[in-house]
Amino acid sequence: MTAKIIDGNALSTEVRGQLAERAAALTSVGITPCLAVILVGEDPASAVYVRNKVAACEKAGMISLRDVYAADVEPALVFARIAELNADPSVHGILVQLPLPKHFDSEAILESISPEKDVDGFHAENVGALMQGNPRFIPCTPYGVMKMLESAKVPLKGAEVVIVGRSNIVGKPMAMLLLAQSCTVTICHSQSRDLAFHTRRADILVAAVGRAKMITGDMIKPGATVIDVGINRTAEGKLCGDVDFETAKEVAGVITPVPGGVGPMTITMLLANTLEAAERSLK
Ligand SMILES: NC(=O)C1=CN([C@@H]2O[C@H](COP(=O)(O)OP(=O)(O)OC[C@H]3O[C@@H](n4cnc5c(N)ncnc54)[C@H](OP(=O)(O)O)[C@@H]3O)[C@@H](O)[C@H]2O)C=CC1
Numbered sequence: 001m002t003a004k005i006i007d008g009n010a011l012s013t014e015v016r017g018q019l020a021e022r023a024a025a026l027t028s029v030g031i032t033p034c035l036a037v038i039l040v041g042e043d044p045a046s047a048v049y050v051r052n053k054v055a056a057c058e059k060a061g062m063i064s065l066r067d068v069y070a071a072d073v074e075p076a077l078v079f080a081r082i083a084e085l086n087a088d089p090s091v092h093g094i095l096v097q098l099p100l101p102k103h104f105d106s107e108a109i110l111e112s113i114s115p116e117k118d119v120d121g122f123h124a125e126n127v128g129a130l131m132q133g134n135p136r137f138i139p140c141t142p143y144g145v146m147k148m149l150e151s152a153k154v155p156l157k158g159a160e161v162v163i164v165g166r167s168n169i170v171g172k173p174m175a176m177l178l179l180a181q182s183c184t185v186t187i188c189h190s191q192s193r194d195l196a197f198h199t200r201r202a203d204i205l206v207a208a209v210g211r212a213k214m215i216t217g218d219m220i221k222p223g224a225t226v227i228d229v230g231i232n233r234t235a236e237g238k239l240c241g242d243v244d245f246e247t248a249k250e251v252a253g254v255i256t257p258v259p260g261g262v263g264p265m266t267i268t269m270l271l272a273n274t275l276e277a278a279e280r281s282l283k
Pocket residue numbers: 141164165166167168169170171188189190191192195208209210211229230231232262263264266
């Protein structure tokens with residue numbers, strides 16, 4: 001038996017269709033949801049993501065603004081632009097593509113975004129709200145993973161979850177969301193001893209490391225749900241996840257592919273958060 005695959009492209013199409021209807025309803029009362037994306041530098045992967053985000057917005061009937069700065073831009077210029085977007089009532093969401101060049105204080109940039117427009121959910125106030133179980137914006141990647149688990153009807157209450165990776169943008173918020181659904185959560189990282197000991201206990205295994213194919217079939221409990229957040233490029237330029245799909249799919253019960261898994265759902269939930277911000281602006 002090979003694992004059931006959660007198709008992130010198909011689920012995205014379905015969810016984005018629903019978002020487009022809500023966006024159209026808002027537009028009919030004079031508010032078109034608008035996302036502003038800021039990109040600093042020429043990293044080709046970041047440029048692709050930003051292009052995908054902008055295209056997805058337009059397809060769902062939302063407006064997107066894009067500001068691109070040279071890698072050596074004066075941070076003051078970016079702070080000034082964020083202040084302008086914060087003050088503009090026609091802008092509902094603001095996203096600064098990460099990572100930023102080294103001469104930027106990334107934390108200060110994220111804190112300068114109005115929490116009401118922080119559709120990534122990275123502002124300290126929104127991180128705190130999520131931890132307190134009262135989220136304003138759920139970070140897009142973990143939010144997309146929760147939608148995928150829901151669509152596959154994966155039982156959460158009491159499930160043993162192991163997350164590999166503890167970043168602020170994926171691992172930590174993922175742990176908070178699953179904890180809120182009464183999973184028992186373990187977070188592993190580069191200093192964890194005997195990673196496979198942990199991963200083999202997992203009913204739900206989330207890989208968010210950034211190391212191609214590091215999770216192999218022998219590290220997975222038979223029948224487990226395996227969520228692959230990793231996006232890595234092989235020497236031949238092919239995209240692959242943190243999970244070795246070929247060996248993992250023979251052991252797992254449910255698995256997500258790369259590409260076509262968590263990535264598209266991340267963009268879908270960014271649209272959802274932008275729409276949500278626009279809907280709140282009515283109230
Ligand atoms: N699909 C999507 O939408 C998205 C995909 N990604 C992808 O997900 C992956 C992770 O991204 P991100 O969270 O930003 O990555 P970071 O580089 O910020 O974090 C990586 C984490 O993996 C841990 N780690 C590194 N090596 C090992 C190891 N050998 N064993 C166990 N843990 C290890 C690190 O541990 P330590 O903390 O100790 O250093 C760290 O916590 C990347 O491939 C990224 O491209 C990211 C965002 C969205």
